Amino acid sequence: MQSLSKRLPALLRAQGLQKRSLSTTSALFGAKLDASKVTVSTIESRKDYPSPEKLAFGKTFSDHMLLAEWTEKDGWKAPQIVPYGPLSLDPSASVFHYAFECFEGMKAFKTEDGSVRLFRPDMNGKRLNKSSARLALPTFDVEEFTKLIQKFVSLEKEVIPHRKGYSLYLRPTMIGTNAELGVKHPSKALLYVIASPVGPYYAGGFKAVRLQASTEAVRAWPGGVGDKKLGGNYAPTILPQIEAAKQGYDQVLWLFGPENYVTEAGTMNAFFVFKKDGKKELVTAPLDGTILEGVTRDSILALARERLNPDEWIVSERLYTMDEVAERAAKGEVVEAFGAGTAAIVSPIKEIGYKGKDIAIPLQADKGAGELTETVAKWISDIQYGVEKHPWSVEV
């Protein structure tokens, strides 16, 4: 048997480790996010809402908001639904200084029979957890998150316009609220959800966009955080966007690396259809860390793999470059292109400015969108509005 003096360092180490693991896991013993504990305090009478056709994206907010506070010491407090209004935060709160902020974008839809449905809310919950964990902010049980969203939306039901194309846009947000200037992990956080009734992105049918492929500003890079929905990823994209707009483009097409790999179109995932050996290939970039893991992207890929005839179609997640797009467009091999995201579902692309030239992308002249673009928009909207029964559509 070893003498005590020899065993002592090991014992101390073990004790130290134990202490450390106790203190790091103590957060795990803190209270979990618990939807059943939610308290509700409603306003007396609702405000006046603009008529549906006057709704501008994200400018009108519903009468309530959902809040859940977290502290390192105690974990999640009971969530609250309260009247919509300003938050009171210390000016030293970590969200203001080091951008401890991440968010989600999801929608609730009123279907023909009057029921209210969410589209794949678990995907948004999982993604918010990934973003939050990357910022050393707290995570939560996705099922509890979904239940809270359901509870909140059921309370705001009546402000969802009952018209095809309209919805309630939801903005779950997580921020660091600890009041101190030290650059460290937040010891306090707030999860909140606000809601905004919105109209169809394209009121009078599709409106195809012109993109400027950026060979200067870069949105995301391997090992970076472009695959997370962090507020800090978006502010730096506005100046390049303004420059592109000055030259008559609607959005920036973000490229990466000396190869000019195509990554994303504005705040949407980018899809191209190429002709290849008598087949068509639907292409989008792979989830290599430079691409936001779009719920719409994932849904389009899954439905395309399930519904497109494999004798005619190949569905690929692969790297592709802007030079491939340019060369194949010149050969007439680019069939169509679109961006994909929650706000618009799909946004047809009609032209891409690259190295001083404009590359034209075909559209069906009468529709303002490519054939597949139009098809996937219908697939998804039919599921969202309950026209097609599908497990992705979750009743509130």
Ligand SMILES: *Cc1c(COP(=O)(O)O)cnc(C)c1O
């Ligand atoms: C949110 C977002 C998307 C689209 O994601 P969805 O889940 O489909 O809405 C794509 N790219 C970026 C950069 C985004 O922020």
